[in-house]
Amino acid sequence: MDAVQDEAAGKRARGLDRAFEILDFLRQKRQALKPNEIAAQIGAPRSSVYELVNLLLQNGILEFTGGEGRVYLGRKLYFLGAAYENHFDFTRECEATLEQLADETRETAQFCMLDGNRYTVVRMREGARPFRISTDVGQSVPIPWTASGRLLVAHLSDQEILNFIPPQDFRLPNGEWLEPQTFIAEVRQAEREGLFTFNSIVDSFTHCFAVPVRGEEGHAAATLCLVTPRDDGIANRDRYLDCLKKAAAGLDHAPTRPKRG
């Protein structure tokens, strides 16, 4: 379930890698955990985890919270993240764009990016009739499960895509197997059309629309999405896509443009 980067068996893990594995794990769990639980759930030696957790605590990267020795992500990470956000200043424009999209369509609008080799919703604006959205902000999910995923890897070659996406991520949440070649065909189609839409794979009642937000290098640095009830989505398809494209045009080149420097 974890440990994607284990190259060979029986090798010692580097402290740095384990440390960030711990941080990522806490982010996924979204709750404070005891060092012991962390060790057990990520399959790392307990003594190593205790050592690393203590180091991270000293650095303010982790913090005690929730009692009983539980730890969670620390304030220092917030400061570092804020510095990133400040440098690549996309938040303000992004927020305004989502607002406008939600106003125009009354549907749920999302701003999405890659998180390593997975997909994540960076910001979301709920629509007029909020329903239970299947993926929360900050949760990272397999790329093939999402419409945006087709766009976010479109700049890679077929082989690079296969190397990039963990093989098990082609197993869909309903248990079905998505042929990588099928996925790649959809990627190429999405690339040509500059959009991708489908009935959600993750749930059974929504339709998803995604368009690319292009960064400095010209490929999709992010996506804008609408998540709609299936009937609504199909009925308003053209209008929704129009709104999305206009919105994306306003953000293009912005997500990777530094404010200064």
Add this chain to the structure above:
Amino acid sequence: MDAVQDEAAGKRARGLDRAFEILDFLRQKRQALKPNEIAAQIGAPRSSVYELVNLLLQNGILEFTGGEGRVYLGRKLYFLGAAYENHFDFTRECEATLEQLADETRETAQFCMLDGNRYTVVRMREGARPFRISTDVGQSVPIPWTASGRLLVAHLSDQEILNFIPPQDFRLPNGEWLEPQTFIAEVRQAEREGLFTFNSIVDSFTHCFAVPVRGEEGHAAATLCLVTPRDDGIANRDRYLDCLKKAAAGLDHAPTRPKRG
């Protein structure tokens, strides 16, 4: 100028510590740097820095940006920081409070916290007549230079304060030496009164007001501040302090209250 944590000379540094030293350094500089520059400026072996930078790049903790092999904080840090912000959900209330403060006083309002053993402005709302504020958001500065600093260490014993604050931080920006005992006396006074105000040490034309925002443990987890022209500040002292105290009361216990869990 750096390397506060060097215990004994001639010792090897731990990779993790160096890594976070690099991250913190980039945050301070607020710009992309070449690995070589980083090594030179933090006084670390070049080969070590190159190795660590490459590791951090692989993890998405650092990113290439600015060309010429320059690196800066990466997207992964943004995600981790967002998870922290989501867990300790203070941003929304904080933003609203600063807005209100700025409206009521027309002065610059700040929300400040400790960053390790230094002070940093987490969020700021500019007042009606924006002047050049001496400390930007995200820059960390010595605790003794700030009004908030008196409040943020008030829960520590005298000895703990002396151990906590790096000795060189008692050297003020104008070159004067602030006696630690004088500082501690001010801390105790601030603790009794539940506020601290003074003419800024950092510049020569502002007056600073600070009140504590109390966290779960009952001590100052953060502060709210007003930075005003000296005349204005002295003329409106009582009203400003009133606004600050009301605002802080609205945030009390909030900064460390988890949204869930």
Add this chain to the structure above:
DNA sequence: CATCCATGTCCAATATAACGTACATCTGAT
């Protein structure tokens, strides 16, 4: 009471990470 498990600490063995040094380019100055 005896057992079991979860939790945390301590310690020695050894795989390896951090470091110094040498080397290869490239650029600009003299």
Add this chain to the structure above:
DNA sequence: ATCAGATGTACGTTATATTGGACATGGATG
């Protein structure tokens, strides 16, 4: 052309970080 500095790479040495396992504790269970 020659030199000096800045930048990045490669590699062997050695200090040490990672690890497994022993040990201690406390709560729950039978």
